[in-house]
Amino acid sequence: MVVTASFLLGTGLAFTLQMLSGVVISWLLVGGGVRTDDLYYAMADSALINLWAHLLNVVAVLCAGATIAWLRPEAPAPCALWVGGAMVVFVAAQFAVPYENPAPLWSKALALLTPVPSALAGVWFWNRREAGKQGST
Numbered sequence: 001m002v003v004t005a006s007f008l009l010g011t012g013l014a015f016t017l018q019m020l021s022g023v024v025i026s027w028l029l030v031g032g033g034v035r036t037d038d039l040y041y042a043m044a045d046s047a048l049i050n051l052w053a054h055l056l057n058v059v060a061v062l063c064a065g066a067t068i069a070w071l072r073p074e075a076p077a078p079c080a081l082w083v084g085g086a087m088v089v090f091v092a093a094q095f096a097v098p099y100e101n102p103a104p105l106w107s108k109a110l111a112l113l114t115p116v117p118s119a120l121a122g123v124w125f126w127n128r129r130e131a132g133k134q135g136s137t
Contacts, residue, residue: 002072003082010064010083010119011090017056025049044102054110058118061087065122073130076123084116091115 026039034042043049064083069076091111095101101108 002068003079003086005071006064006067006079006119007083007086009067010061010087013063014057014060017060018053021052021056025052041102045104047104050103050107054107054114057111058114061115061118062122062125065119065124066126067122068119069123069126069130073127076127077120080119080123081116084119087115087119088112 022043025043029039029042030036061084065076065080068079068083072079094111095108103111
């Protein structure tokens with residue numbers, strides 16, 4: 001239950017952040033002269049937009065990891081591994097489509113390499129926060 005809830009939180013948060021920022025970035029690009037026909041590739045080719053997307057994903061998975069530590073404080077690391085691993089499976093599935101994925105190779109690699117460490121880091125940050133709260137009382 002903890003793994004499912006945290007996975008859904010992380011993916012839902014990532015989707016929401018990506019969707020909202022994608023709309024804003026699309027309008028900024030179109031306002032800057034990018035034709036709507038070229039918008040998909042303009043976004044996929046932009047290193048800055050790719051880095052922004054990865055930052056949003058890392059933040060979302062950090063939140064998922066923190067949620068794991070909050071809901072399962074006695075053994076959060078194995079749950080974080082499951083959540084991060086499940087996210088990697090879904091990312092890999094995105095690459096198995098029958099059309100070209102125009103994202104640069106480094107971006108694809110980051111998408112596969114960041115979920116597990118991000119979930120574990122979320123657990124670590126939550127545990128550190130909780131230890132600080134106990135130390136100050």
